[in-house]
Amino acid sequence: MTNFHDLIEGFHNFKEAHLERDREFFDALKHGQNPRTLVIACCDSRVDPAILMGCRPGDLFVVRNVAALVPAEDQSAAPDAVMAAVEYGVKHLAVEHIIVMGHSNCGGIHGLLNPVEVKNESYIRGWLCLAHPVLDELAHTDIPEDDHHGRSRHCEEAAILLSIENLLSYGWLHDRVEAGTLKLHALYYDMHDGNLCVWDAEKEDFVPSAAIVGKA
Template identity: 40%
Template sequence: MTDFSDLIDGYYRFRGNEWLEEKQRWSELASGQEPKVMIIACSDSRVEPATIFGSRPGEVFVVRNVAALVPPFDASGGLHGVSAAVEFAVTKLKVEEIVVLGHGACGGVNAALTQSLADAKPGEGGFVAEWIGLLKEARDKVAAEHGTGPEGQSALEQAGVQVSIANLKTFPFIQQALDAGELKIHGAVFAIADGKLRVLQDGGQFEAA
């Protein structure tokens, strides 16, 4: 089990090895970042985008949350962490691609599918329940077609990626960038069990990369 002292030990190893080996790279990054890709991923500890894609510091701009979800555009006010990250990536960093990365055995997706947090209060699962409510329409369709077992889980993991992509397109600045050919959006699901990455195709199906 990794605790904070283990993290500090890891920092010492990083500072004495990787940082020194990439010293020039870190010096360049100190003056700013120019990532070309944004990844929207799940907070799950098993799904680290940099590990999966082998990216180096400064190459990808990442936002992580429960189930890798993106809410639809909403200008009515409030605290919108994901929307703020997307806005910054597209309008300030000018990323050229966004990847929505779902994954297998996702707890947030499972909670949505089984409705296990339906009556939970904030602090007892209620915050999560409200957040994964973004999957309600997809969940109802998947449950009707595939049930709430393993087949439904896999189907909703894929459907969740598509929901987030559809919601991304409700942001005016994203649609503008798409129309101008300045931005592309991709979807993928990483399977923890077999390590395979399945990428969303134009026809709506997910195929192994």
């Protein structure tokens, strides 16, 4: 879609193809939402979590921001849009899963690695400060300076894990995870090869999701 008119036409196509053909389903959504999963994803227009995971309206409670970052408890502002969404999803919707989903070719991570490109963009620069621990970790790897793909991939994956770690800094989230009523998941969408990768704690690596299909 290239312009605003296309978007409006798209809605009417959606209405004809879905709203009017599945009235019972959409009528049920009028009375409330009951998603079991909250997704924290990047704003990138190529990485829509509902589309990538084949979901219908009402399946996911989604908050999107640059690079899918989550502030730690001591970093969150008042107000904080990300944590407001997480708090609502956990405390009011009682979601059972939180997914943090990053991706390849992430513009936010590119800005993190190339700060000169965002030096005059105060909001972006300030937001990316949340991911500075990722740069500290990168400095202790043996990835060569000229391996731009490797460095990006490392930081994109590390930023996801940092956001998971930051979620656990909130006592009300940590307690639910410890009690087993809330599960945290880390996903990485690699648009180069079309794979959705899942963090495997035992292997300490992101593995293609096909490898865990069927596992609990």
